[in-house]
Amino acid sequence: MLLHSVRPNIVQAIRAYRVDDLMLAAQDVGHHFLYANIADAQSKQDVLDRISQAFLFPSHFGKNLDALYDCMTDLVHKSGTQSGFVVVLEQLPDNRGFDREAREQLLDVFREAADFWAERKVPFRCFYSFAVSHSDGSWDKAAEAPAPLAEAKAKPAAKANTGPSFGANMPMMSSAFDTAMWLNAA
Numbered sequence: 599m600l601l602h603s604v605r606p607n608i609v610q611a612i613r614a615y616r617v618d619d620l621m622l623a624a625q626d627v628g629h630h631f632l633y634a635n636i637a638d639a640q641s642k643q644d645v646l647d648r649i650s651q652a653f654l655f656p657s658h659f660g661k662n663l664d665a666l667y668d669c670m671t672d673l674v675h676k677s678g679t680q681s682g683f684v685v686v687l688e689q690l691p692d693n694r695g696f697d698r699e700a701r702e703q704l705l706d707v708f709r710e711a712a713d714f715w716a717e718r719k720v721p722f723r724c725f726y727s728f729a730v731s732h733s734d735g736s737w738d739k740a741a742e743a744p745a746p747l748a749e750a751k752a753k754p755a756a757k758a759n760t761g762p763s764f765g766a767n768m769p770m771m772s773s774a775f776d777t778a779m780w781l782n783a784a
Contacts, residue, residue, distance in 0.1 A: 601627055601684070604723055607716035609708045612686065612725040620684050620725060629682035629721065636687060637729050641695035645704060649687070663707050670711040675718070682721035689729040701728075 600615070600623035612620075617633065624631040634652035639645045646661045655669050674680060685708065690701055708724040715722035 601629075601721070601723065606682075606721035606723065607712040609705055609712055609724040609726070612688070612727045615725060617686055617688065620686060624682075624684035627682065629684050630680070632683065632685045634687055635689055636691065637689035639691050639696060640693060642700050642704075645691070645696055645700075663703060666704075667707045667710055670707070671714040675714075680715075680718075680720050683715065683723065685722070685724040687724065687726040690726055691729050 600619055604610075621631045621633070632653050634649045636645050636648045639648050643661065646663075646666060649655075649666065650659045650661060650669075653669070656673075659665055659669060687704075687708075690696070690704070692698070692701070705724075705726065708726075712722045712724060
């Protein structure tokens with residue numbers, strides 16, 4: 599039900615949504631759920647590294663915005679029919695190494711991916727939040743922290759062919775983003 603209230607191909611701030619609710623909603627409708635917490639990233643390269651690790655990109659991932667777009671679109675499209683995607687980019691940094699312009703360039707890649715999947719009539723929803731810097735140099739998430747996912751952790755992943763766990767409290771990765779499937783499709 600949650601995803602029915604969100605336009606199918608959009609990139610938006612997470613605001614009132616909770617990560618665990620989005621994950622469960624994605625599972626309920628059979629969509630891939632992709633999650634990356636980027637809080638400790640200090641540069642554009644760090645952000646791309648965190649995303650590539652979290653999304654299980656192939657080892658030949660070029661770690662640039664063009665390669666990110668290719669991995670989120672063509673490479674996955676070639677692996678077969680896709681049901682839909684819910685992507686969460688949590689705590690995008692705001693610092694000298696990853697400023698507002700770099701964030702917008704990154705989000706533009708996800709907007710272009712949403713357009714790519716819209717042309718194929720595949721829902722692609724991307725939610726993001728920003729890390730907020732305090733005067734003492736510490737960081738907090740801009741949005742409310744989600745509740746622990748103990749219940750979700752105990753449930754099996756929505757797909758039988760899942761990759762390794764990508765977060766302490768997060769479920770298994772969806773099969774379309776399993777590196778083995780990418781390499782077979784390429």
